[in-house]
Amino acid sequence: MPDWNQIRLDFPTLRQEVNGKPLVYLDSGATSQKPQVVLDSLARFYLKDNANVHRGIHALSMRATDAFEGARARTARFINAADSAEIVFTRGTTESVNLVASSWCSANLRKGDVVLLTEMEHHSNLVPWQQAAARAGATLRYVPVVGADAELGLDLEALDRLLTPEVKLFAFTHSSNTLGIINPAAELCARARKVGSLTLIDAAQSIGHLPVDVQALGCDFLAFSGHKMLGPTGIGVLYGRKALLDAMPPYQTGGGMISSVDFFESRWKPSPERFEAGTPNVADAVSLAVAMDYLDGIGREAIEAHDRELGAYMMESLADVSGIRILGPRAGMPRSGLVSFALADAHAHDVVTFADQDGIALRGGHHCNQPMMRKLGLASTSRASCYVYNTREDIDRMVASLRRIVKFFSGA
Amino acid sequence: MPDWNQIRLDFPTLRQEVNGKPLVYLDSGATSQKPQVVLDSLARFYLKDNANVHRGIHALSMRATDAFEGARARTARFINAADSAEIVFTRGTTESVNLVASSWCSANLRKGDVVLLTEMEHHSNLVPWQQAAARAGATLRYVPVVGADAELGLDLEALDRLLTPEVKLFAFTHSSNTLGIINPAAELCARARKVGSLTLIDAAQSIGHLPVDVQALGCDFLAFSGHKMLGPTGIGVLYGRKALLDAMPPYQTGGGMISSVDFFESRWKPSPERFEAGTPNVADAVSLAVAMDYLDGIGREAIEAHDRELGAYMMESLADVSGIRILGPRAGMPRSGLVSFALADAHAHDVVTFADQDGIALRGGHHCNQPMMRKLGLASTSRASCYVYNTREDIDRMVASLRRIVKFFSGA
Amino acid sequence: MSDLTDLYQQVILDHNKRPRNRGKLPTANRVAHGDNPTCGDQCSVYLRLDGDRVAEISFDGSGCAISQASASLMTTQVKGKTPAEIEALFKNFHHIVTTGEMPEDISDIAAFAGVHTFPARIKCATLGWHAALNALKGDPTTVKTE
């Protein structure tokens, strides 16, 4: 068992006061804090190896290329991809999804085809498909969420009806950023495969929180962001099966992705370079790999258990806060370390402002889940999301703060 | 006059040995080294303010948003944009050009229209226009370079013939990454405007090297990368006039750029948010602004003069290297601090490998200028490019190394 | 906690709990809708302009205490005024919420002075006002405070 109190010390950002109180950071669903080793790796890259990659053969440039391609290989290992060439570096989940929705769909999505999504998708795994479908004359379908608070997750029975042969791609989130639900991703992929549909997994919320093995999951594409998994901002990953990537047209074009350029026509390199036009975000890719080392140093099974335990503890502690409505799995059902809720007496933004005065960082809003929130009759919720550096004490402080908020607003 | 020897000390990366020799870094045209203040700013952001932006109202999130929007305002000041909303953060020049070639062209470029480029464009300001033209049924035209070594720059007389009313957009580089030429950007914009054509300036090589004022230049779009101007990798800028940006359809879609999302349709925020889908590269944007402070601390006129002086000194020192062919302006003509050349006796890659053994970082290759290189009858050149941390001594060491290379290969 | 009680003054809590002029206005001849895409706050303002005065006004929507109380208070301030007077009132209000400076003739809107130490909440406080101003302009489109 990792020593979580020890792990917390690796995160210097947490050693600060906010509004005179020690910071309790419960907003890792939005972005995670970074361990010292990741910051060190950024500095080290710039101090020792900084150079442009690929096109250079002087010492720094070779070291930078080795570091960058090493990060690619590390990423392949992190998700058990069969081949480093299946790893495309992007800015984040949003760009990864856009890449597929633009490149793959332009070559493969036709009038009458269907892209299947779920109602719990983040806007970043929803709007790009609206755009792609509109361009192709294809349509969207949604797997519904079940229960007044979406507590029963996806409607797996509806899947049989929805997964018709017209479905060419099924894109769904591995772990919801609003419900705290973890979807049965391997089963969803298997069922899609049966009707000949490809699958894309939005792993933004799962990648740093539980073991992710693309071969075991059986997905065709997988997208994630570095900044939510202890890595820097500005770097993310698209995993795609090699045969698919190599058959896809380029996305952005320019330096680094071409095999030859003439004034009036050009040819492309194979993947992954084909999809990495321009100077890549070298330093952040290299530091992302260090975040992976750090996560594997703790162990992703251990992190998953820690998340689950804190999630369960939150459910237990929040249960008797007066007027609370919690979205997603009920107490006792498995969930991640993320809970979002609405209070009868206080609006989410008032909750977050109030908690902030107690040094507690929560998030309030629609969490980029507007359509589902609307279906659930909500405009916004407050959300607490945990990670490796959180403890039961953090949750105790949050719950105490919430009780004060309720008292303040209901008493008024 | 800045003390250039003192400035050099701000760059810790340069205090290292390569192959047993003190590093001489002459590859700033590919990417620049970073001053300590930029590295400090990266660390400080992650240590103090790291949080997701825009959607949060807890303390860290507000500080991160202020820092990010502050960087946008700083960037607007840096290029004298009329409004911060004209600054879109991208990964770099390549993405900035792709954004315009995709979004603006999809709404405005029609069959029969023309996009005008120059023969000296970097692949990143060339291939995206090939793609956009192919999608629209438009065609490309090129302003030729003049002279056997392109020493006379762009054919400004041909411009009148080329700039017909069919030209909807003229995209050109401010400063060539192969020729060391600085183009008369304000004049080119003025002439394009006369026929009703918009303009896009690729400022990748100029932004950190001379004063850039978008209003004085009179351009409609301007693209640049942070990593070539002392900033981190993974961040760049698209400047666009507000009225143009607000009329353009989104590029990537997802979280942060929407005003409302429904299952089957969505609406967008105005620029710049419209063009910044997903979590932006917050830390690197903030550090880019620090690089701007640093550059303005030296003074961009002073940097331009320093570049010009080193460029002239290179021309002088290289003149009698046996069998050398230098591209771009002849000795005595104004040029930037970048010189690319071919040696009769040694291929560029052998030159770079050889120089590297002397601790000198040069670049060899086609510099993402394949079509122009082909026109000049070359497959590759060696390139030395200077910046604020370079001195005459660096150039002396390079020239001495080149003389040894020539001797080695011609003697064999 | 003192900052919080500055922010959530009794006037604000009261208007939040017991909003004035809430609901659709059947006789309205001007309407505008405002929203804040960041948080999902929404506010519709309905008003009847009679000659050049606001004869009746109401608001509708959902959101945080600041946005709801501000919209409620706004309706009480705006009724009977001309567009020019309302512009002046908003200017005053905007000055209060961005600087925390109290107006000379203390009124209920001074309760919003505490907002200025919470810059992220300024757009909550101004949402209803923006909608009202847009309604007056006869511009029935959605207003955003972002």
Place this chain on the structure above:
Amino acid sequence: MSDLTDLYQQVILDHNKRPRNRGKLPTANRVAHGDNPTCGDQCSVYLRLDGDRVAEISFDGSGCAISQASASLMTTQVKGKTPAEIEALFKNFHHIVTTGEMPEDISDIAAFAGVHTFPARIKCATLGWHAALNALKGDPTTVKTE
């Protein structure tokens, strides 16, 4: 400097200066083209396969000393051999340039052992070989060593 003289051995400088079997081969019945998009090095290999032996071979192109010398030396080694023998030669060559280990029966290709300390140059050394192997496969498409 010692690394450099290891890399640019006399054999290599000599083949670079005086390439063997350079130019188009009019009688060729197999051809393949290789290039390295990173640096622009190019190499075309022309050969005449007679029965199952390479009766004639030539190369053409431009590039650095390593790529040109390697292609030149390759033509001298390959002539008269069967495809299987050529595959074996390449395996041997590849082993030398990636590990620096000398083969037992020292031959000219051992001159390329110095390449292994310059990993960025390995693809220069193998460009001509890849083109030759592709020509043998009767695959006339462009080969890339990247």
